[in-house]
Amino acid sequence: MSERPKSLFEKVWEAHEVGKLSDGRSQLFIGTHLIHEVTSPQAFGMLRDLGLPVRFPQRTFATVDHIVPTDEGEEPYSDRLADAMIKELRKNCEENGIEFFDVHSGKQGIVHIIGPEQGITQPGTTIACGDSHTSTHGAFGAIAFGIGTSQVRDVLATQTIAMNKLKVRRINVDGELAEGVYAKDVILHIIRTLGVNGGIGYAYEYGGEVFDRFSQEERMTVCNMSIEGGARCGYVNPDETTFEYLKGRPYAPKDWEAAVERWRAVASDPGCHYDDVVHIRAEDIAPTVTWGINPGQAIFIDQDVPRPEDLPEKDRATAEEALAHMGLEPGEPIRGTKIDVAFLGSCTNSRLSDLQEAAKYLKGRKVAPGVHAICVPGSQITARIAEQQGIDQIFRDAGFEWRGAGCSMCLAMNPDKLQGRQLCASSSNRNFKGRQGSATGRTVLMSPLMVVAAAVTGEITDARELFEIGDEKVA
Amino acid sequence: MPALEPIPFVRGTAVPYMGDDVDTDRIIPARYMKCVTFDDLGEFAFYDERKNEDGSDREHVLNDPRYAGATLLLAGANFGCGSSREHAPQSLYRFGYRGVIAESFAEIFFGNSITLGMPCFAMDRPPLEELAALVRENPALELELDVDRVEVRAGDRVFPAHLPDSARTSLLEGRWDPIAELLEHNAEVDAVADRLTYV
Numbered sequence: 001m002s003e004r005p006k007s008l009f010e011k012v013w014e015a016h017e018v019g020k021l022s023d024g025r026s027q028l029f030i031g032t033h034l035i036h037e038v039t040s041p042q043a044f045g046m047l048r049d050l051g052l053p054v055r056f057p058q059r060t061f062a063t064v065d066h067i068v069p070t071d072e073g074e075e076p077y078s079d080r081l082a083d084a085m086i087k088e089l090r091k092n093c094e095e096n097g098i099e100f101f102d103v104h105s106g107k108q109g110i111v112h113i114i115g116p117e118q119g120i121t122q123p124g125t126t127i128a129c130g131d132s133h134t135s136t137h138g139a140f141g142a143i144a145f146g147i148g149t150s151q152v153r154d155v156l157a158t159q160t161i162a163m164n165k166l167k168v169r170r171i172n173v174d175g176e177l178a179e180g181v182y183a184k185d186v187i188l189h190i191i192r193t194l195g196v197n198g199g200i201g202y203a204y205e206y207g208g209e210v211f212d213r214f215s216q217e218e219r220m221t222v223c224n225m226s227i228e229g230g231a232r233c234g235y236v237n238p239d240e241t242t243f244e245y246l247k248g249r250p251y252a253p254k255d256w257e258a259a260v261e262r263w264r265a266v267a268s269d270p271g272c273h274y275d276d277v278v279h280i281r282a283e284d285i286a287p288t289v290t291w292g293i294n295p296g297q298a299i300f301i302d303q304d305v306p307r308p309e310d311l312p313e314k315d316r317a318t319a320e321e322a323l324a325h326m327g328l329e330p331g332e333p334i335r336g337t338k339i340d341v342a343f344l345g346s347c348t349n350s351r352l353s354d355l356q357e358a359a360k361y362l363k364g365r366k367v368a369p370g371v372h373a374i375c376v377p378g379s380q381i382t383a384r385i386a387e388q389q390g391i392d393q394i395f396r397d398a399g400f401e402w403r404g405a406g407c408s409m410c411l412a413m414n415p416d417k418l419q420g421r422q423l424c425a426s427s428s429n430r431n432f433k434g435r436q437g438s439a440t441g442r443t444v445l446m447s448p449l450m451v452v453a454a455a456v457t458g459e460i461t462d463a464r465e466l467f468e469i470g471d472e473k474v475a
Numbered sequence: 476m477p478a479l480e481p482i483p484f485v486r487g488t489a490v491p492y493m494g495d496d497v498d499t500d501r502i503i504p505a506r507y508m509k510c511v512t513f514d515d516l517g518e519f520a521f522y523d524e525r526k527n528e529d530g531s532d533r534e535h536v537l538n539d540p541r542y543a544g545a546t547l548l549l550a551g552a553n554f555g556c557g558s559s560r561e562h563a564p565q566s567l568y569r570f571g572y573r574g575v576i577a578e579s580f581a582e583i584f585f586g587n588s589i590t591l592g593m594p595c596f597a598m599d600r601p602p603l604e605e606l607a608a609l610v611r612e613n614p615a616l617e618l619e620l621d622v623d624r625v626e627v628r629a630g631d632r633v634f635p636a637h638l639p640d641s642a643r644t645s646l647l648e649g650r651w652d653p654i655a656e657l658l659e660h661n662a663e664v665d666a667v668a669d670r671l672t673y674v
């Protein structure tokens with residue numbers, strides 16, 4: 001090959017660029033379009049107003065996740081607005097010939113869980129969805145990003161959007177993660193290091209020894225939160241782990257060998273240009289929790305809540321606001337902070353491996369008195385497999401509620417909400433004020449294992465000590 | 476496709492909201508996103524900032540009568556981060572805002588706002604703080620966001636701002652909503668679709 005080495009981002013962009021628009025942006029072809037009930041009905045409405053058809057209906061896939069109740073199986077749902085939104089999506093899909101993973105299909109779930117699960121998410125593709133966590137799909141070597149509703153309209157009408165090309169930042173995580181340190185800790189650490197707006201204008205390419213060893217599901221957890229670091233998308237180059245995961249899935253390519261060959265070729269070439277390169281040592285990462293109101297306000301579990309005066313000046317005002325909202329004492333340990341709710345779920349951490357790992361340690365233990373604990377599998381298929389493995393029983397025996405698939409308390413558009421100032425240990429991705437359904441509610445983000453540890457002790461806890469993981473065990 | 480008006484400037488009074496990392500959950504709380512059109516979103520803009528849990532008004536700059544009627548919003552760094560929900564700029568627009576000046580913007584929010592024809596100017600922190608101080612001194616001060624020159628005029632003061640060329644061009648030429656142009660290239664779109672090996 002005499003051609004100059006290229007990154008995956010560049011190759012995928014070039015393959016999907018239709019041309020330049022008069023304002024200088026690119027017209028980018030969206031190979032795979034995912035939709036859900038909250039950000040698509042307005043787009044279908046705009047399309048109807050303009051009298052435009054859906055141009056490539058076979059390239060759009062739909063599901064319901066955000067508002068679906070997780071404790072109510074039958075329609076009509078008691079929330080009339082939610083019920084209307086689901087019916088609207090169903091109607092839009094029927095009228096336009098769009099594949100819909102409906103609530104009774106046995107395949108419904110959070111859109112970012114079911115894309116990979118069905119094998120719809122593939123390397124070398126462009127994927128868009130009216131949801132910022134579309135970055136999750138980058139774990140397969142796809143360029144995947146969230147779009148607004150007007151762009152959902154654009155994709156439905158033209159299969160393209162107008163977009164400026166992104167720069168690429170390579171993030172290497174080398175070395176070995178200590179036991180009890182998870183993909184969630186890696187991405188919280190990356191966001192804390194580079195800042196919640198450090199990624200603006202960038203696609204993040206994650207690599208290095210830690211990512212080489214990561215399972216496909218762990219890669220998804222990291223890519224999921226790229227947007228919390230300001231990066232529109234994040235990806236991992238496809239490799240054997242990726243191919244192994246996709247093989248045999250319903251939408252996986254039939255010409256398998258040829259597909260794998262193409263996928264190998266789409267990975268970043270050695271020596272390609274990156275606009276920025278960052279190195280992080282795996283050994284530096286410990287279990288991480290947030291103390292504030294954005295995902296970058298995070299500390300290791302054994303650190304103290306920061307004092308605003310010790311932070312860089314530009315971060316102080318937000319820190320003051322965060323501390324006031326969270327009711328945490330600067331200079332005090334975060335460990336031991338009482339929790340009211342434990343939420344295990346969301347597109348960050350509700351896949352089978354998350355549930356398995358949590359259940360392994362939860363087995364035989366009980367949720368602390370006074371703690372409301374819920375486990376919400378990311379998809380109906382995940383739930384079914386977990387149930388076959390007896391995982392649901394472990395959660396139930398411990399005192400967790402075992403729910404139906406959906407976004408649930410990640411954003412509380414259904415009945416799963418915090419009340420008043422409740423504090424929630426959450427495996428989700430956002431700790432914004434009001435995110436979990438109460439304007440004064442409080443969220444502490446952490447890995448699934450740390451959620452389970454908090455549920456069992458009733459307070460924010462170092463899971464490694466509680467469950468005797470790592471050095472503790474050896475000693 | 477209905478033709479769009481060019482937007483060479485927006486003028487109005489401003490409210491100095493100013494916080495950093497204001498996320499779209501704060502601009503429009505998720506519980507108000509249960510809607511199949513954007514039409515009624517205006518009243519829920521910044522709802523939890525403006526209102527107590529019982530629905531009464533909180534003490535907040537957005538409720539300050541001195542800034543009543545402001546059509547421009549001044550904010551800090553990373554404005555509009557978080558969710559991709561277009562409900563956020565839609566609710567601001569329907570609340571009455573026609574432009575935002577901030578230290579920086581999250582990307583999806585920025586794109587969504589331009590597509591609505593709501594210019595978002597970025598400004599370095601020192602001039603931004605100066606501008607906010609002028610507004611606090613004189614809430615009736617009329618600002619002009621000059622899209623062509625990418626600057627903000629306030630009385631006899633001129634503040635340099637930042638706006639990507641693509642956004643500037645599309646606002647000036649009345650192509651801030653790109654759908655018409657996207658629809659023009661059917662043949663090229665088909666060519667790309669045919670070339671792709673998936674779906």
Ligand code: SF4
Pocket residue numbers: 065066110111112131133346347348406407410411428429
């Ligand atoms: S789980 Fe949370 S972050 Fe993920 S798609 Fe649902 S609401 Fe969004």
